[in-house]
Amino acid sequence: MRFPLDALGTSLVLCVLDLVYGAPLNVTDRALSLRDDSSEISSPSIPIPSKRDLEERQDSGGFPAPFCYPAIGFPKLFVPPLDNTNWWCDPATEYAFVGFSYEVTACQSRERLIEEFRDIRYHFNSRYVRLYGACDRDGFYDDIVAAAWENSLGVHALVWFGFDGSDIWISRRDTLFASLHSNPLAKFVTRGVQFGSEPLYDDVLPHDQLAEQVILAKQNLSSLNIPVTVSELAYGYQERGGAQDVLDAVDFINIHMLPFFSQNASTAKNAWPLVQNDLDWFIQHGNGKKMYFDENGWPSVTSPGVQPNSPYAVSDVKNEHDYYVLLDQHCEDLKAVEGGGIGWFAHIYSDYMEPGYGIYSDSMRMKFPFSPRTQC
Secondary structure, eight states: OEEEOOHHHHHHHHHHHHHHHOOOBOGGGOOOOOSTTTTEEEOOOOOOOOHHHHHHHGGGOSSOTTSSBTOTTOOOBSSOOSOOTTTBOOGGGOOEEEEEEEEOTTOOOHHHHHHHHHIIIIITOOOEEEEESOOOSTTHHHHHHHHHHHTTOEEEEEEEOOSSOOSHHHHHHHHHHHHHHHOTTHHHHEEEEEEESOTTTTTSSOHHHHHHHHHHHHHHHGGGTOOEEEEEEHHHHHTTTTOHHHHHHOSSEEEEEOGGGSTTOOOGGGOHHHHHHHHHHHHHHSTTOOEEEEEEOOOSSOBTTBOOSSTTOOOSHHHHHHHHHHHHHTHHHHHTSTTTOEEEEESOSBTTTSTTTOSBOTTSOBSSOOOOOSOO
16 A cells, blocks of 8 residues: 655654664654655555564665665654664665766865755665765765765765776775774765776786775774675676686675677667676676676767777767666566666766766756666
């Protein structure tokens, strides 16, 4: 049964959350979705699990949406709970569209982060942002945390290696980890930490050393209940002999899905076999782990760093749009993938971040209609 989220429904949601998390709630500033179906949610008459059930479920989430973070319709908390055990939604519910890649090279102000994260959350029904690039400004990740918390978003944080072969990633790693430990809100919005982008493909570290970095990061962040992964192409693993040690080390798998660069690419409408081919490889080698398409899209223009490997690959706005339509059309296929289905990010939020990939142009105008499914 479904019912409008009227005063009675809202009160019931807030009361259940208050019982679960033991934290006061800000009733007047609840984070409800602003999109078409936001006036309805599934009935909240959900049995409260036992203490043993909660202990067994740990990071997989103690409650279904909208009672888990960052579910669409999750009421915004005034203060965080005591810890993030049973805080997150079950990854098995995180399939279909989950959010945007968001490049931070521009070192956006906290005010701009809050504004754009609000748009990401409420205009597009996003649950996450996946960070891309790096900003080395002091306190920048604290600004990310504040903007995410303000808008009930989760974050896939990033240790950015860059493309210059330097070891600056080490100081970036240490700065990020220090923020995660010192900022009391960080563990409530940081869904995971990625090493990236494409460290195997770019030959930043030998795969055994990368696996070691993942393991050390997991140890460092274990008290915060923050998992660790690597953001990488299928080909990045394949050209390193499969790099199975890295796949074994990560907690979940963040996949770069960029079929435009395939030697067999033509149009986005015909790209599903290319997507399926890379996805099948991860299914065969991923040991049933949760997977996301994190750097995932089709460019609307080419540039010196964005050139096809097929003479038939077409880059224009129509094909950029068609690629996301294709993923929507295969929602049920992505949902059925072992490990809890495939959640996908749109790469990237705006062309001001990376020309040709944005849902918005560099002047922040929508390039095409974009309202992908978040469930099926």
